[in-house]
Amino acid sequence: MNFLREVVQQLFGSSIVADIDLTAVGGGCIHSAGVFQFENKKYFIKWNENASSMFEAEKNGLTLLSETSSLIVPKVMGRGTTERVDYLCLEYVESGPAEAHFWKIFGELLAQLHQHTSAYFGLDYDNYIGRLAQSNEPAEDWIEFFINRRLMPQLKMAQDKGLIRKELVSDFEILFNKLRELIPEEKPALLHGDLWSGNFLIGEIGRPVIFDPAIYYGHREAEIAFTRLFGGFDSEFYHAYNGSYPMQPGHEERVGIFNLYPLLVHLNLFGSAYLQEITRTLGRFT
Template sequence: MQTILSHISQEIGEGIASYRSIPGGDISSAYQLQTETKKYFLKVNTNPFALAMFHAEQKGLQTIEKTKTIAIPHVYVVGSLEGKSFLLMDFVEAKRPDANDFRQFGTQLAQLHRCTQKDFGFLSDNFIGSLPQSNRLHPDWAEFYWHERISPQLKLAYDHQLLHKKEIPSLENALPVFREIFGVVKPSLLHGDLWAGNYLISTDGTPYLIDPAAYYGHSLVDIAMSKLFGSFGQSFYDAYHEINPKSENYSQQIELYQLYYLLVHLNLFGSGYYSSVSSVLRKYFT
């Protein structure tokens, strides 16, 4: 750890006065670093894929940062030393959000989702949790969602005997369902993994996004994830939909986008998520 701290000190041009371990996520160890002028947040991971994961996180955060729509912790250093990969960013002093904070958050996320490009996907692949996430560009949203999101997770679940072959829809079954329910979709810049652990409200009320799995997709993907394990405050959704109104097939779209995250959880954490995945598959593809 001392080697990493010395390297960081050189990179930021300041001495590290102190550091301490803090809660920071399921995948990496987290630390708060204190210099004479400010606090930093440091993530450290010894997994072989960690450096690629941190570089992908940096790209996602920087892409969101450039939109000037919603705050992110600025990234200062990404590197690897002595078998440990690390990422250094701003430390955000957080508070418990109130209705006004959620309203501002909803408004700013809607503004982020107004950022667009020609195709669906991203400039590079990244990760969803610790699983690789392919972001090859597609002009068609239904095809992107099948080939880059649902199909790889179905294959992974089948390979690990978490799903039976008869439960897995084919391309020919899935695409017509997706096209009918999704309709015409415009690419939006997404956080990509927007659950309650991946945002912060700072003590001055500023919403921050953290740990993105960014790409350009349907804006409701972020909304679907936010609703999967509980939900954000109602003022968040009210403010969001004032800018991006609900679609005609809103509820069905939410369920189909939650399917991706349920499959991810099935593949990461096992059969406890089987019934939820199976329920969605039976509803839409049998």
């Protein structure tokens, strides 16, 4: 594709005449994505129209994770705009077989990440969860942050789309009044923010590689709950995490509460298939 010539010139300062071959790969449901080779190295690129703010947030998230985590993160080569589209270019990470105790290593490394803390919940910039805006306006209190920055924006969006009935909104309001007695206090932890099986891979050296972050400083149970949402990770992962950074008692009973946020996100992105689980969860706590 011709736009790759512009990308290469912007990123590497190299002017080339011939088109560079691009192999299309899955980039999720939002952007186009592909892999190209330049000077015997492979790179992953995603592109879209009017996506500069999304790619900037992703770049910043990957950069922060690379600075604070022992987990492997794809190196950001650059973000820019050609005449046609916005793009984000990363190093290409080759997949490989898992090394022994892969899940144990993954759990221990995520526990290390979560021990990076902040004076507040949130972040100094907003970002995205999928293609939906995610407010990270700082708050000193997790319950305030969880209600006002996470659940309420998604709940209002679902109402505006006609996806949620008034009765369910009332159930959310009942839950909001109970959250302080249900959720124990934790110091803010740096979270990947969108950690499920589709956002990590086994790298060439057999270690976990994480990508597509929606980072913020949050309650770490929100991250662990998210990993359980679509089938969950291997039990060795949770055992190792808890051995490195023990969870507070009752955390397994709170998984449903924390997963109301990603479920609302999926409701707004993909429709009513996620409504039943939301209703079931509310029924347990209201």
